[in-house]
Amino acid sequence: MEEEVENILQKGGELFHPGLSVDCVIFGFHDNQLKVLLLKMKHADKWALPGGFVYKEEEVEHAAVRVLQSRTGLGNIFLRQFHTFGSPSRSDRKLNRELLVSLDLEAHENHWFLQRFITVGYYALVNFSSAVPRPDATSEACAWWDLQDMPPLAMDHNHILQQALETLRKQLNDQPVGYNLLPEKFTMPELQRLYETILGKQLDRRNFQRKMLGYGILDRLEERKRGVAHKAPYLYSFNKEKYAAALQDGLQQGW
Amino acid sequence: MEEEVENILQKGGELFHPGLSVDCVIFGFHDNQLKVLLLKMKHADKWALPGGFVYKEEEVEHAAVRVLQSRTGLGNIFLRQFHTFGSPSRSDRKLNRELLVSLDLEAHENHWFLQRFITVGYYALVNFSSAVPRPDATSEACAWWDLQDMPPLAMDHNHILQQALETLRKQLNDQPVGYNLLPEKFTMPELQRLYETILGKQLDRRNFQRKMLGYGILDRLEERKRGVAHKAPYLYSFNKEKYAAALQDGLQQGW
DNA sequence: TTTACATTGTGTCAATAAGACACAGGATAT
DNA sequence: ATATCCTGTGTCTTATTGACACAATGTAAA
Incomplete structure (x- = not known):
């Protein structure tokens, strides 16, 4: 060495x-x-x-x-x-x-x-x-x-x-940031934490979900996360094709 | 040489x-x-x-x-x-x-x-x-x-x-593009042409003016452009302080 | 001098997006 | 059983965007 x-x-x-x-x-x-x-x-x-x-x-x-x-x-x-x-x-x-x-x-x-x-x-x-x-x-x-x-x-x-x-x-908003940083399956709160960390500010849980789902780039899986001491969140994964298509025009603006 | x-x-x-x-x-x-x-x-x-x-x-x-x-x-x-x-x-x-x-x-x-x-x-x-x-x-x-x-x-x-x-x-939206490319005094249509050229697409005249003025970074001068074969447009100039301040947060999104 | 023309200044209305917020649902922990 | 904590979803309000109409005003043509 x-x-x-x-x-x-x-x-x-x-x-x-x-x-x-x-x-x-x-x-x-x-x-x-x-x-x-x-x-x-x-x-x-x-x-x-x-x-x-x-x-x-x-x-x-x-x-x-x-x-x-x-x-x-x-x-x-x-x-x-x-x-x-x-x-x-x-x-x-x-x-x-x-x-x-x-x-x-x-x-x-x-x-x-x-x-x-x-x-x-x-x-x-x-x-x-x-x-x-x-x-x-x-x-x-x-x-x-x-x-x-x-x-x-x-x-x-x-x-x-x-x-x-x-x-x-x-x-x-231009790059598939979530797609590359998160595992195959993830929850909406996890995705939100990622955005919050990068942006350095808190986001409203409900508005975040609305906007993110609005892009139409996520598939909600049947599965839910297990082993959490509260209501189990859904798991999502990125829809690769739709994500790529959406990024062409940029993912809307404004976080 | x-x-x-x-x-x-x-x-x-x-x-x-x-x-x-x-x-x-x-x-x-x-x-x-x-x-x-x-x-x-x-x-x-x-x-x-x-x-x-x-x-x-x-x-x-x-x-x-x-x-x-x-x-x-x-x-x-x-x-x-x-x-x-x-x-x-x-x-x-x-x-x-x-x-x-x-x-x-x-x-x-x-x-x-x-x-x-x-x-x-x-x-x-x-x-x-x-x-x-x-x-x-x-x-x-x-x-x-x-x-x-x-x-x-x-x-x-x-x-x-x-x-x-x-x-x-x-x-x-982040950089004082207009400020650096235009002369001291310019008209709204000129500013619009600049944006259109950079973006490579047409913009609505009235909506452009509304949004641009909304930034509050332009001073409208008393003067109007002279020698044009139609209604004379106003001249504007950038308000350097307000422009600098507005750019701190980014000029809103979305053209 | 009058009229035509081209382009500017301004306003309105509808559609869309963003921001703020309330309540019900469900899995674990006690 | 029930308390706790977080999740899923909906609504209401406000701000922004997009589409469009009409009056105003300088030159150029008649």
Whole structure:
């Protein structure tokens, strides 16, 4: 594992597009909370967004797909580019130098890893339960963090996360957000919590249901949720065709 | 002029962040039409979006500001990043090689200008009449093109333009689009044409006026437009403070 | 000078959507 | 049995949207 990192850090200059990386904000939804997948860095006491480099002849988005796949084990994930971050001051060269030094690698000025990096930000929506968080070679842990309770992040990753969130909010009506974040079957209250978490505000239960059903993109199943200490809610699932069709025109406006 | 280009192409490897560029979609509005500023390339029979490279320690956005300034003569322009284009196939190395050759420059494989380029796309909204189009060193012309009647564009610039337009459409309610594209004083029909052009559809004259005035961001001036062969429309101007305030919450939804 | 024309300013009415709220139903916990 | 807590559904009011009619007013033509 360590060897792999050393290898990449040494040969990176030949392998990767110079000064370019991708960072992924991976959203999940669990326990009625929006979650983000983070990595605990080995050589610094900070958490960071999963990221990676772009091979010289690789699609940038494909690099993001690789990151997604290797951190969650999932393929075919909903993924969208949202912003590119390129401030010269965002690259923490000191931090990167420390990583090189900690691995007994030569940290000369021109080392590709110590240059300024531009990073393309992607956000992903994944099914929380299907994902299996796996740290990468430079991390000692990979875990979901509650959006309400984030640790300090490395470099400008906090800023990147905020931008991703804002984008998610704005795209709530254009993108199949619910479809990608929820399990196959879910209840109306669960869907509502998801919207409330993303929007950061409370919604009226009854009006929410009316509007959501109005889109005609949900199928109500015969089944009801079991094991709850009150009236059992119905289970719903997305009607994939109708959802896709409705998104063409945008899901009405206004949450 | 030619010398300047040669100089840049030779020293670019030391000056610029490798494999990175910016491209600007500069929108203007004139004669009730949405316009885009394009450059006619010298060494190819195609038009292209104004673009440039990013200095090693320069903010990416600042590179875009430089492009804006040098193509239009304008400073303090409304500018937004909208997408980053990074497909390996987007770089037209053949085209770039031809440019080098045409300038009698050595076109070896490793020349910085012949590498793959990632480009960050920005769109700008400018006051058509204030802008003074100026070609850059590699262009023989710089001119406004009607959006309805675009020439073939180089590389993936057509795709970039389409993305910019789509972004503009979606941001019509979040961004001060009218404020930046129209002159100080304008009529309601002019504002409506602008919205219609961006949205690509007709709007009802009376409902448009009601909704627009409803925002409370316009000041109606005493003046009326003169020299028109029919009833003279009022002139309006944006109330900067109220506009800024209204945009905080987003301008309602739904056009 | 009068009239035709094109386009603007303003208002109304109906249909639709959004916001606020009340009450009955049903599964577990005591 | 019954209390509790949340769910399912309906109604009433208000705000927004869409469709449309008519009077007003500058130039151009007669």
